[in-house]
Amino acid sequence: MKVSHKRSRLFWLLSLLLPIALVATACGGDDDDGGEAAACEVNETDGDLAIYNWAEYIDPELLEDFEQEFGVSVTMDVYDSNEAMQPIIAAGNSGFDLIVPSDYMVAILIAGGTIQPLQKDAIPNLSNISSDFQNLIYDPAGDYSVPYQWGTTGLAVDTAVVGADFPRTWGLVFDPAIADQYSGSISLLNDPRETLGAALKYLGYSLNTTDEGELQEATDLVASTRDRLAAFNTDSADEFLTTGETAIAHGYSGDMFTQFLDTDDPSRYVYFVPEEGGTRWIDNMAIPFDAGSRCTAHTFINWLLNGEQGAALSNYNYYATPNTAAVDGLDEELRVFVTSRDVAPVEVLEELVDTGDFEIKYSDAFIEAKG
Structure with a gap:
């Protein structure tokens, strides 16, 4: 876009x-x-x-x-x-x-x-x-x-559970063929624009769509993940991952990396923006x-x-x-983390923008998706 x-x-x-x-x-x-x-x-x-x-x-x-x-x-x-x-x-x-x-x-x-x-x-x-x-x-x-800080929103995984050769895709959350094996060990952010945005990127759409059909597809996709989620959680997504409550966590780059460094083996955990794209936020x-x-x-x-x-x-x-x-x-x-292409290739990043009157549709859609 x-x-x-x-x-x-x-x-x-x-x-x-x-x-x-x-x-x-x-x-x-x-x-x-x-x-x-x-x-x-x-x-x-x-x-x-x-x-x-x-x-x-x-x-x-x-x-x-x-x-x-x-x-x-x-x-x-x-x-x-x-x-x-x-x-x-x-x-x-x-x-x-x-x-x-x-x-x-x-x-x-x-x-x-x-x-x-x-x-x-x-x-x-x-x-x-x-x-x-x-x-x-x-x-x-x-x-x-x-401006205060900036970063990205993506996924973090525990390689002790998902292995080292995992696919770098939102399918880890949204594709039943991949995600069902981690049922109960996945968390998504409790945030309308970010979580619906993740589903939109997986579907090939913009984070900022104002197409009601595309938003409904994303809503249905998030709703379909509910049974395999541990939680919709923002504040503790990083801690849930490193304490073993989850194996796959939707979250913010800095939160994840900081939490990794507090563990005995930071290399066990990987944060990345999926290949379909994700958010760069300020x-x-x-x-x-x-x-x-x-x-x-x-x-x-x-x-x-x-x-x-x-x-x-x-x-x-x-x-x-x-x-x-x-x-x-x-x-x-x-400095190495925030500039690594393995973490977040610039070309797949998109910034959230105000969609005007459509914002309320995102909020309503998220309520529907969470059930």
Whole structure:
């Protein structure tokens, strides 16, 4: 799927919705007197920081370092899908100051007025963001979001169960001729776009289809796997694999690789993007429209974009960094993992994009597929 096609369709959607988003964002970000919110200074704090993030996605010691350096308290709650996070933030009064939405979800949040424009003068370390992560389709000018980490979504296997010469295909999950022998030992992510996306790629379709027939095929395919699944699970997919509860696990590259390194024999486990293709995703930092400590949030973003902190972030969760200042500080094994063609050939990767009104069909389809 060519980027230019995705770009033109998303720009058309945003041209319809962005005026509404800007009004809503302005209302959410105003001070009590109805005026514009005062500018945040570099390293300014205006209260404690409440983060809403994916599980196990940042080293707790990093949060402690930020607390000590800036004299604030940091708390973090977690979610297991963008779709679980979005309505909580959109409803307002969530209490969160910083969230970590994925690429396609950023466009949805912008269109809904759910996140506020960034004050870029308060984030001078934006200059450390690689040119590969600028002019992104979901936030072309980077006005609302800052890339946090990126990676891929694929399968991980226990070679002690599946052998060393296993087929690198989604058929390990979806083809009964292959998958039935692992019945009860397979997990899929509890995520509508990712799990239906895996089925779509296996069927030869785009991750971003808006064809109802194709989506129904994917829905039926996921539903047909239910009896051989151990679980739809996001938070513990990596741990289920290395503790022997599963032999095949759908999951995120960094989660899997980090978990492998915690075992006695990391070489026993293999992560890969199946030959039919998979997701390359970019997670981002953004500030909810009604954040109570928006200056502290800006300061945290700027602090995390420092080379030292950026390297520490990736070396903890083993995802790839968009931060050029962090690259020299990455562990060598991480650098090899994120650049290996055996893990994820670039030509089979596709990024999730916002499908507009069709998004609700993905959510409904996933509910149907899970039964």
